[in-house]
Amino acid sequence: MESLQKERLTSERGGRRNSSMENGGSALKNWRFIGNEKLTQASAITVRGVLNMLMENLNPDEARPVIPLGHGDPSAFPSFRTTPLAEDAICSALRSAKFNGYSSTVGIPPARRAVAEHLSKDLPYKLSPDDVFLTIGCTQALEAIVTVLARPGANILLPRPGFPYYEARAGFSDLEVRHFDLLPENNWEVDLAAVEALSDENTVAMVVINPGNPCGNVFKYDHLKKVAETARKLGILVIADEVYDHLTFGESPFVPMGVFGSIVPIITVGSISKRWIVPGWRLGWLVTHDPNGILMKQGIVDSIKGFLNITSDPATFMQGAVPEILENTPADFFTKIVSTLKESAEICYDRIKEIPCITCPSKPEGSMFVMVKLNLSLLEGFMDDTDFCCKLAKEESVIVLPGVAVGLKNWLRITFAIEPSSLDDGLSRMKAFCARHAKKQ
Template identity: 55%
Template sequence: MDSCDGEVAWRFGAAKPELAAADGEIRMRALVSRIYGCVDASDPRPVVPLASGDPTPFACFRTAPAAEEAVTAAVASGKHNGYPSATGVTEACSAVATYLSRYLPYELSTGDVVLTAGCNHGIEIMMAVLATPGANVLLPRPGYPLYEARAALSGLKFLHYDLLPEKGWEVDIQGVKALANENTVAMVIVNPNNPSGAVYSSHHLAKIAETARELGIMVISDEVYEHFVFGNKPFVPMGVFGEIAPVVTLGGISKRWMVPGWKLGWIAMTDPKGILRKKKIFASIIVYRGISVDPAAIVQGAIPQIIANTDETFFTNAMNVMRETAEICYQKLKGIKGVTCPHKPEGSMFVMVKLDMSCFCGIDDDIEFCCKLAKEESVVISPGSGLEMKNWLRISIAVDPPLLEDGLERVKSFCLRHVKPIIMNQAS
């Protein structure tokens, strides 16, 4: 239909409120892209990428040879070129169930596992499945912004509970209880934690499970960094407490095996009482998975061998490097004016750092700090504003140790250059 001035009156292009509400993930990516755009191309020094948790550019984080060999063998076999089933290749689901059961007080069956195209796909599925009219889910702050984005796109309301930096970024249990209402259906935890680097103790996880039981909600436990720990606390799966409250565990091979591009994850029903099946949650997951994308059949075919053949020394060596980078980061940050690291990272690939903006001259907030840092020192860091944590920074420590050390020295030089003179005089 033509308008009066002769132009076509196109019917599409109306604003979609759900997309506007889902811009959290986009906002963080846009901020990081903007910061990269501030880097001075004439700077001869290498850019230090401390904004994202992708360790694959660094030789010290290359995946295990056994994993590469398993994928090569899966390709050569010619057995994995077709469409896999809606839940995943049976042998792959079985291998994941056996792998997860090593760390649980009960056995998972093949039917308890649904394979996904990475952990992000699992987030998408769970937010969609829970999006019944009026329902809401409790999300951590700071957290992983894809949860907000996927919840908003699905029409699922979300409420933020706080993680407490003064308590090692533990969940504010009382805050969760105060926040939940009759429409709350689940709470999300991320352990080991992105972005804080915290690893939750067995005692704290038990309190979370008891809180979920008291509220009558499930726990969605994002464990994509499972066993990716290098501090004093061991990793404990939330599913250990599945007898107390039903737990949906999200995981994948991207972090532990250092292969985020392979896009193989899972949703596991770590729910020995079968509550999630009785409430039709598992059936809904299968339905949504059936109309969604499939993880690559080649990687599914390789998973049994990836899990079975990867030597423990690979994981040990990787965590030794992470332990080194965590120590470098924590010690270097101690000596920088205007910057505080409240908790030494113990797991995942990140740490949260607090900025004291009163220490700096001519820098108003965390975004301006990151933009100027990129321009002057070619160091790229994520501003906390992308995680609703204004005047905080999220720093990736999954970087080659000498490059991380160099980058943090540049951060120190930047802060010294911009610190207020009165603070400089006090320091000296």
């Protein structure tokens, strides 16, 4: 990653190694084990790794509260409390004593059936429980499909900007990554010409994140259909990351990529983490949309089962609660969450326009984020977006993710999924910070 963060991490690790050598003496040269550098390299480009580095820059003497505008976890804020029905479902499943044993590696049947029925409501065909594989959050779902697709010489097409865990996991699995751009001037639509130009006989899949992380965009039906047609033309499958499904508040409704499963095979990854505001519950799914049976014929389904056979399962009592959560959550809970997100997104968009060195190409319409361009030529004393974010954390106790972490250097990803009052405070601090560091006229 082209950022100070990577240099700092490397320097810190080197310092720790030198210290260990001094404490252990020359005898350490005889040990035959060593850490896996691929793991440390992969973890350096995760959102969590970058945010941890930014937190280290906070001023411990600062009296003001930290404003977390860097990650998509609003669960700590009262406005984003999950529904009591979900909490009761977890308690009931746990107390029933029916879910204390091991789960099937693909998930217990009632939970798989509930996910299939839940997702089928938005599709022109019905999913089978056999199309559903339960995972430890959406993270394990994407980990599964990336690992399944990895083979010598293969490559995968990822959006830029995008969610860096795909790149980290692909790198660890020796799956080559090629990036296609999302176009800010076109509401962050996929550059389909670039997808075709990047693809070759070794390309296996492309990733589409909708609603968008980190851009806050929502793809329209016609554009998603073109994505499907392009993938079919290239002979690749589409991985649809829909962890923010239905969290939309603009003109474009959420359209699941699975609608186009008859055009091209689709793998959808999702979870209850974002829509129910419970990322710590770690319950997700990987779903095959494949009416033509191509994924089965190509061995993808068997490979997914093989991956799950050698990894951990989501907690069985969590799976036991899924049917109640998916089937009976009251509609007004979702309405309230979406309304709160819309209010916060509007505050974010309006306040950003007051900061001269930051430009927002389009108003967010979904998910919990917005991407803004940082004009460093209007500021003094900053090398890049990572430097900006480190100093912002130190001087204002505001955490914002540098764009380089999601693939766009000298941009910022701002989370608006927090209490409106805290968001307003954080953006006011950012405005003051930028004014303080503005170039003198």
